[in-house]
Amino acid sequence: MTGTVVVQPAGVEIVVEDGESLMRAAERLGYRWPTICGGQGTCRTCFVQVDEGLAHCSGIGGLEREGIAALRRPVDGRTRLACQLRVTGGPVTVTRRGVRRRTEGEQGVG
Amino acid sequence: MTTPQEPGSARCPGPSVQDYLDRDSRPVPAVLRYEANDFLGSEDIDVERFVSPEWARLEQERLWRRVWQFACLEDEIPEVGDHVVYEIGTDSILIVRTEPGEHGQDIRAFVNVCLHRGRKLRTEGGNVPEFRCPFHGFTWNLDGSLKNLPCAWDFPHVELEKFTLPEVRVDTWRGFVFINMDPAAEPLADFLGTFPEYFVWPLEDRYKALHIAKVLPCNWKVAQDAFIESFHVIATHPQLLPWLADANSQYDATADQPNWSRMINIQGAPSPHVAGTVTEQDVLETFYFSRSFYAASQGRDLQAADGEIPQVPEGGTARAVLADQMRTQLAAATGRDYSATSDSELLDAVHHLVFPNFHPWGGVKSNIVYRFRPDGLDPDSCIAEIIYMSAYPPDGPKPEPAKIRWVPDDALFADIPELGLVGPVFDQDVENLPHVQTGLKSLRKPGITLSNYQESRVRHFNRTLDTWMER
Numbered sequence: 001m002t003g004t005v006v007v008q009p010a011g012v013e014i015v016v017e018d019g020e021s022l023m024r025a026a027e028r029l030g031y032r033w034p035t036i037c038g039g040q041g042t043c044r045t046c047f048v049q050v051d052e053g054l055a056h057c058s059g060i061g062g063l064e065r066e067g068i069a070a071l072r073r074p075v076d077g078r079t080r081l082a083c084q085l086r087v088t089g090g091p092v093t094v095t096r097r098g099v100r101r102r103t104e105g106e107q108g109v110g
Numbered sequence: 111m112t113t114p115q116e117p118g119s120a121r122c123p124g125p126s127v128q129d130y131l132d133r134d135s136r137p138v139p140a141v142l143r144y145e146a147n148d149f150l151g152s153e154d155i156d157v158e159r160f161v162s163p164e165w166a167r168l169e170q171e172r173l174w175r176r177v178w179q180f181a182c183l184e185d186e187i188p189e190v191g192d193h194v195v196y197e198i199g200t201d202s203i204l205i206v207r208t209e210p211g212e213h214g215q216d217i218r219a220f221v222n223v224c225l226h227r228g229r230k231l232r233t234e235g236g237n238v239p240e241f242r243c244p245f246h247g248f249t250w251n252l253d254g255s256l257k258n259l260p261c262a263w264d265f266p267h268v269e270l271e272k273f274t275l276p277e278v279r280v281d282t283w284r285g286f287v288f289i290n291m292d293p294a295a296e297p298l299a300d301f302l303g304t305f306p307e308y309f310v311w312p313l314e315d316r317y318k319a320l321h322i323a324k325v326l327p328c329n330w331k332v333a334q335d336a337f338i339e340s341f342h343v344i345a346t347h348p349q350l351l352p353w354l355a356d357a358n359s360q361y362d363a364t365a366d367q368p369n370w371s372r373m374i375n376i377q378g379a380p381s382p383h384v385a386g387t388v389t390e391q392d393v394l395e396t397f398y399f400s401r402s403f404y405a406a407s408q409g410r411d412l413q414a415a416d417g418e419i420p421q422v423p424e425g426g427t428a429r430a431v432l433a434d435q436m437r438t439q440l441a442a443a444t445g446r447d448y449s450a451t452s453d454s455e456l457l458d459a460v461h462h463l464v465f466p467n468f469h470p471w472g473g474v475k476s477n478i479v480y481r482f483r484p485d486g487l488d489p490d491s492c493i494a495e496i497i498y499m500s501a502y503p504p505d506g507p508k509p510e511p512a513k514i515r516w517v518p519d520d521a522l523f524a525d526i527p528e529l530g531l532v533g534p535v536f537d538q539d540v541e542n543l544p545h546v547q548t549g550l551k552s553l554r555k556p557g558i559t560l561s562n563y564q565e566s567r568v569r570h571f572n573r574t575l576d577t578w579m580e581r
Contacts, residue, residue, distance in 0.1 A: 042242040062236045
């Protein structure tokens with residue numbers, strides 16, 4: 001089952017496939033998402049703030065939990081790593097600056 | 111008239127372990143019939159090794175950096191990327207499950223330190239796809255090769271292909287993962303000597319049901335030496351005397367097998383110190399009392415079925431009755447058949463020490479494993495661990511291994527109900543240890559004095575340690 005995510009402040013809508021992370025879905029749809037490790041869950045650069053739709057978000061695993069704690073954020077579902085976050089249904093609204101459409105010739109990461 | 115004896119050949123006048131095994135209701139495994147003890151002298155053991163900071167520093171360099179040592183269980187790292195952090199003295203080692211390498215090995219170990227500024231890469235276990243240093247982001251693959259060096263333009267002096275994590279050797283025995291930091295060390299199988307032939311119980315078919323750790327204010331060898339002899343039962347655990355044969359325990363320690371030794375003590379039979387004052391029914395009832403007082407469903411302690419204490423039949427022994435009860439209880443708890451299992455394997459303590467600090471107990475009850483480690487380079491502190499390896503129903507899935515639980519300084523092992531009888535008994539042992547550690551510094555003779563037989567494993571262990579320290 002797919003999920004829908006609206007990324008603010010750009011207002012970009014992302015349809016996330018079953019089993020796919022939010023970051024992967026955005027890249028597949030031609031967006032650039034801030035990351036260094038390319039989606040391994042280790043650099044913690046891709047984090048988002050979840051504003052609405054917590055109930056549609058996947059659970060938090062050990063690696064993501066460690067990352068959120070390292071960001072000095074509470075592990076309460078409001079801060080997530082986009083490379084680990086799966087979404088079912090929705091819509092889920094998140095805030096992440098720096099998500100924008102890849103320009104001509106720009107390479108996707110990962 | 112007493113006849114002069116060879117030193118070290120005297121034994122307690124009570125019945126021997128082998129006498130009890132002769133009377134077992136079932137055939138006893140051949141390995142329990144083995145009995146061998148070499149007299150290794152009567153000299154005092156120097157105090158320095160227990161109290162000196164310089165000794166602790168040299169031990170790190172000459173022993174821990176070169177010897178095979180138990181680090182973790184294979185079951186703790188089942189999936190690729192699963193890893194544990196094993197700390198020994200001042201060293202930190204990453205043990206990780208990887209894709210199989212060219213020789214099929216899929217557990218590897220590395221020094222757990224970033225090659226850039228020396229931060230530990232991981233501070234706890236878990237599952238990761240790569241090892242990324244939290245300081246500047248230097249990243250290594252699970253096979254130790256460098257994956258990413260941030261701002262590589264600023265490191266023209268670093269050869270990326272050679273910037274791999276230093277590897278530590280890994281081998282396994284019965285599901286236990288051993289590591290060795292010395293590339294020139296002999297293979298684990300050679301190091302273990304004949305030990306694997308004598309440990310006949312299928313530890314690999316058990317799961318880690320309990321893992322308790324506590325920091326103790328004493329040297330790791332002071333702690334360890336307290337658990338490899340039964341001589342101390344007379345004063346430290348007087349409540350056990352009616353049902354634990356202590357002074358007539360068997361100690362197997364030989365010069366040609368420097369890396370392991372064994373102790374068997376008979377349970378469900380009285381200590382020779384009190385044998386004249388107890389009946390078979392007293393043995394049985396005190397056994398039940400001390401067991402059920404602390405017992406939990408951890409597969410070690412006997413609990414009275416329906417609260418009824420059985421009677422020892424006319425001419426029978428407490429040991430035979432207790433073995434039968436344990437046979438029934440274990441079968442019910444695990445769904446396995448113990449009808450052919452000897453009384454000895456159901457009741458007795460069969461304790462092994464594999465040098466330097468791995469202590470697996472034999473037998474068919476939940477197998478205890480002790481480990482004693484130094485705490486950094488502080489000669490006055492150590493980490494003591496108790497692990498239970500338990501059976502589970504043969505048709506069920508193997509349960510997940512228990513996570514380590516640290517007992518706070520102000521808490522007791524008795525506060526961990528799952529330890530059962532071992533908890534309060536361990537507390538009695540631990541009560542001595544800080545007073546040994548401080549007492550050794552006030553001792554007015556250069557060494558401690560050991561008995562020839564009952565403390566022969568203490569001598570055997572310290573003698574092996576000497577060979578490592580002198581190399």
